[in-house]
Every structure is written in structure tokens, then in C-alpha cells.
Amino acid sequence: MAELEPSIKNPLPPQSLFTGLDNLITIALGEEGQKIACQVDQTADVARAIVDKYDEASKTAIVRMRIMKKPYRERVLLSVWRDDDSDADHQTALYGTTFPQVGWSFDRTFVSPYDFVGQGDPSTLITITVTVEDEAGNPLPNFQLKWNGNPNPPTLMVDKDGNRLPYDGTNFVSYTDGAGKSEIRVSNIDVSILKIYVYYSNNRSLAPKTLVFSNIGGVSSADVLKPPLLPQAEGDGSLNLDSIDGDFVDVQIPPYQAYSENSQAAVWLNGQIAAIAPIPKNLTIKVAKKFFITGNLNHMAYVAADPDGNPRDSAETEFEVTGTVAWQYPSQPGTLPSVYLQDGGNVINHSQIAGGLFVVVPPYDGMAPGDTVTMSVYLNAYYPGTSARRTNILTLRDQVSDGELASGMIFEFSESDVAGYGRSIVADDPVGNCQIQYQVVSPTGQVRYSTVKSFILNDVPLSKEPAESR
Numbered sequence: 001m002a003e004l005e006p007s008i009k010n011p012l013p014p015q016s017l018f019t020g021l022d023n024l025i026t027i028a029l030g031e032e033g034q035k036i037a038c039q040v041d042q043t044a045d046v047a048r049a050i051v052d053k054y055d056e057a058s059k060t061a062i063v064r065m066r067i068m069k070k071p072y073r074e075r076v077l078l079s080v081w082r083d084d085d086s087d088a089d090h091q092t093a094l095y096g097t098t099f100p101q102v103g104w105s106f107d108r109t110f111v112s113p114y115d116f117v118g119q120g121d122p123s124t125l126i127t128i129t130v131t132v133e134d135e136a137g138n139p140l141p142n143f144q145l146k147w148n149g150n151p152n153p154p155t156l157m158v159d160k161d162g163n164r165l166p167y168d169g170t171n172f173v174s175y176t177d178g179a180g181k182s183e184i185r186v187s188n189i190d191v192s193i194l195k196i197y198v199y200y201s202n203n204r205s206l207a208p209k210t211l212v213f214s215n216i217g218g219v220s221s222a223d224v225l226k227p228p229l230l231p232q233a234e235g236d237g238s239l240n241l242d243s244i245d246g247d248f249v250d251v252q253i254p255p256y257q258a259y260s261e262n263s264q265a266a267v268w269l270n271g272q273i274a275a276i277a278p279i280p281k282n283l284t285i286k287v288a289k290k291f292f293i294t295g296n297l298n299h300m301a302y303v304a305a306d307p308d309g310n311p312r313d314s315a316e317t318e319f320e321v322t323g324t325v326a327w328q329y330p331s332q333p334g335t336l337p338s339v340y341l342q343d344g345g346n347v348i349n350h351s352q353i354a355g356g357l358f359v360v361v362p363p364y365d366g367m368a369p370g371d372t373v374t375m376s377v378y379l380n381a382y383y384p385g386t387s388a389r390r391t392n393i394l395t396l397r398d399q400v401s402d403g404e405l406a407s408g409m410i411f412e413f414s415e416s417d418v419a420g421y422g423r424s425i426v427a428d429d430p431v432g433n434c435q436i437q438y439q440v441v442s443p444t445g446q447v448r449y450s451t452v453k454s455f456i457l458n459d460v461p462l463s464k465e466p467a468e469s470r
Contacts, residue, residue, distance in 0.1 A: 004030030006080050008093045009060065016096040016134065019070055021201035024052070025063040027080055032056065035083040038063050046071050049078060067097055070402050074098075098134040099401050100143065102200055103412030105129045105356030106209060108419075110266075110273045113213040114187050119156065124187040126154075126211060129355040129415075130198060132180045135403020137342075137410055139180025146171035146199040147184070151309045154186040154196065154211070171199065181355070188213040191311045193266050193276070193303055210276050212266045216301045216313050226254040227317035228267065228302050231284075239298070241289050241323030248286040253279055253302060262307040269300050270383075272420070279304065292321045293388040325389045327380040330437040334449030336364045339375070339436050341455070342410060348434050349458045353418045361409040361438055364450075370443040371400040375411045377418075381432025381457045384422030392417075421457045432457030 009028040052064040079090040107127040114124040160183040165172040195208040229252040267275040274291035305311035342358035377394040434455040
């Protein structure tokens with residue numbers, strides 16, 4: 001009786017394989033204990049494949065295919081056959097290739113730990129949305145993501161339905177849905193400053209994001225650190241931004257028992273994290289002037305942690321702030337076509353930024369692989385409920401790939417970075433405005449700019465704040 005042949009099981013065309021990453025392809029074995037061989041129709045500098053491991057229980061094998069660069073016509077042919085018979089029929093699959101575009105958005109980066117108000121309370125949850133698309137902007141479903149943190153991952157990591165993420169012994173695991181999105185929620189049992197990481201194929205990762213879990217602004221505690229100091233304050237304790245040179249204000253962390261040179265602090269200012277930095281020897285951290293609310297009473301505190309974690313909250317200090325904050329605008333003229341929002345329209349509001357703000361660079365004249373595109377978003381509005389100006393510049397950078405030449409590039413900005421820009425309480429003040437421009441640097445060094453696109457920044461609310469019990 002002839003031995004049954006192996007067959008390619010998953011993934012199958014038309015699902016594409018990923019360029020620059022390891023692709024794991026499941027092979028169904030024809031017989032128990034069967035061994036297989038494999039090859040790809042490319043030179044070794046383009047793609048290669050090996051039989052990675054066997055699973056006798058499921059009668060499957062895993063082929064690991066690495067695609068180093070775009071193959072001819074963006075296709076790669078995989079062949080598998082019985083290893084004991086070079087003349088056996090080859091089972092083949094012809095795959096398209098794409099480079100996955102992975103981005104993430106946070107609804108906020110500062111919440112209370114759940115030992116304060118109870119596990120699952122909405123005020124303790126940070127929602128993280130990862131979006132994965134191919135180079136043409138099409139969603140990539142069932143894309144595996146692995147999660148971890150430093151010095152440890154958040155205590156609770158669940159999907160959007162509240163189910164705990166599975167743990168593979170090293171990382172927590174989630175998958176994108178049919179829309180190419182994976183939405184998870186994280187919380188922590190205790191006060192903490194931690195970095196969260198998301199990994200995808202071949203251990204690539206996005207730049208880590210720092211999350212802060214703190215009871216600042218919540219219940220009082222006898223075990224709090226001394227409040228921060230403002231060495232540049234006036235004699236009455238107020239802060240005049242116009243009397244301070246430069247764009248930053250000095251915030252001093254009082255010495256505390258657990259301090260060491262590798263300690264770090266997160267400075268909390270008016271419900272948001274204004275700075276996260278190692279605590280230097282002079283105990284002074286720089287906080288940008290743009291985070292202060294002029295003409296109002298400001299509240300400030302900090303979370304300090306030693307190299308092993310062990311974080312502690314400080315008491316709050318409050319002080320009046322005067323002076324001016326200048327709005328910021330693009331300064332370079334440009335001729336390349338302007339950006340547009342993936343969801344359309346000329347207004348940025350809460351529905352536009354939920355899960356991330358997606359900005360599209362359309363194909364431009366001379367667009368070529370290897371171009372470096374830097375997107376700058378200029379946000380100018382007001383702190384909600386005040387007439388105090390709020391401003392920021394967000395910047396992302398990426399290189400053009402082959403698959404983006406026809407459809408353009410998509411940049412994703414986190415919800416937490418765009419939230420908190422509202423209307424002034426003074427009726428005659430101008431409406432908030434967002435101006436977006438991109439720069440293109442070719443591989444030869446030629447620099448070009450786009451025309452500036454303006455959007456109304458329409459009452460985008462602050463990210464949800466931690467629970468309070470004052």
C-alpha cells in the first residue's frame with residue numbers, strides 16, 4: 001500500500017506570507033512518523049525554508065520560511081514531499097508576500113491600580129488596540145501578537161470580552177480579528193511604573209510604552225512620599241512661565257529612603273503624566289511648559305520607583321500658574337499632496353481618535369522604496385473647561401515599501417496622545433486646530449515637504465482619569 005503524501009495545511013493561498021519575518025506553515029503528515037523535506041523557488045538571499053519541528057500527536061510538522069526581501073513578482077512557491085523518496089509527488093502552494101504594518105493605540109497611559117477600587121472597575125483599565133494591515137491597507141486577520149512587560153507585565157491582561165489572555169510560558173498571546181485589530185485591556189493590582197511590549201513574527205516589536213498605575217488623586221495614605229518642589233517658583237509659591245528661560249520647568253524630587261541612581265519617577269500634573277525619567281543625582285526632572293494650565297490652580301505629584309520596581313506615590317502640591325504658552329505651527333512650505341484622515345472628514349473628534357488616529361500619505365510624485373517619510377501633527381486647542389492654551393507636536397517616521405507605492409502610507413497616532421483638546425470657555429477664542437504635514441527624504445538626500453492640511457480639533461475629551469475619592 002502506497003504511503004500517503006504530506007499536504008500543506010495552514011496557511012493556504014490566498015493568504016499572504018510576510019516579508020522580513022519568519023512564517024510558520026503547518027504541514028499535515030501522510031503517515032505517523034513520516035519525515036518531510038521542503039524547498040522554495042528562490043535564491044537563498046531572498047527566501048529559505050526548513051522543517052522546524054514535528055508533532056507526533058497531531059501528525060503535523062512546522063515549516064519555517066524566512067523571506068528576506070521582496071521576491072520576483074512578489075510570489076514564492078513552497079514545495080514539500082516525503083523525505084525518504086526524492087521522486088515522490090511534491091505538494092505545492094504559491095503565496096503572495098506582504099510586509100505587515102503594525103501599530104497600536106492607548107486610550108490612556110495612567111490609571112489607578114485595582115486594589116484601590118476593585119478588579120475590573122473601568123477606571124482601572126487601559127484599553128490597547130493593535131491594528132495590523134498589509135501594505136495596501138487591507139486588514140490582516142488571525143495575526144499573532146505576544147505581550148510582556150518590564151519589570152513585569154500588568155497583573156491583569158484580558159481581551160475585549162473580559163477573558164484572560166492565554167500564556168505560552170513566556171508571553172501573553174492575542175490574535176487580530178477579521179478587521180485586523182486586537183483589543184486588549186490591562187490593569188495592575190498595585191502602584192507601578194512599567195513598560196509594556198508587543199511582539200510579532202520573528203520577535204519584532206513596537207517601541208515599548210510606559211504605563212503608570214497610581215493612587216495619586218485618590219485616597220490619602222500615610223505611606224506617601226513628600227510632594228515635589230518647584231525651585232523656580234515665585235515667593236508666593238506660584239509659577240510664572242514667562243519668567244523661566246527655555247521650554248521646561250524644573251521639578252525637584254525630595255530625597256527618599258529607597259532612592260538610588262537607577263530610580264525613576266513619573267511626574268503627574270493635572271491628571272496626566274507630564275514626564276517619565278530616571279531620577280538624576282540632583283533630583284531634578286524637566287517638565288515641558290506646555291503641560292501646565294495657565295491662569296488656573298495646578299496640581300502636581302509623582303510616582304517614584306527603584307530599579308526593582310517598589311514604587312510609591314507622593315503627596316500632592318498645588319500652585320497657581322501664570323504666563324503664556326505659544327501655539328506651534330509648521331514652518332516649511334511644501335508642494336507634495338496633503339494628507340487625509342483614513343475615516344474621512346475635516347474634523348477630529350472623539351469618534352475619530354477612538355482606537356487610534358489614522359493619517360494617510362497619498363502616493364506622491366517620485367515616491368520610491370526607501371524614501372523616509374516623517375509625519376508631524378501640530379495640536380493647538382485648550383485644556384477642557386478653561387481658556388488655557390494646550391499644544392503639542394506628535395511625530396512618526398517610516399520608510400516607503402514597494403506595496404505602498406499604489407495606495408500610499410498610513411500612520412497611526414495613539415488615542416492617548418490626541419485626547420484632551422477642547423474648546424475655550426471664552427466664546428471669542430478661536431476653535432482648536434490640528435495641522436498635519438509630512439517631510440520626505442529620498443535615499444539620495446533630497447528633502448521635500450507636503451502642503452499643510454488643517455483640521456478642526458473639536459472638543460476631543462480628556463482620556464478617562466483614575467477614580468477619585470476626595
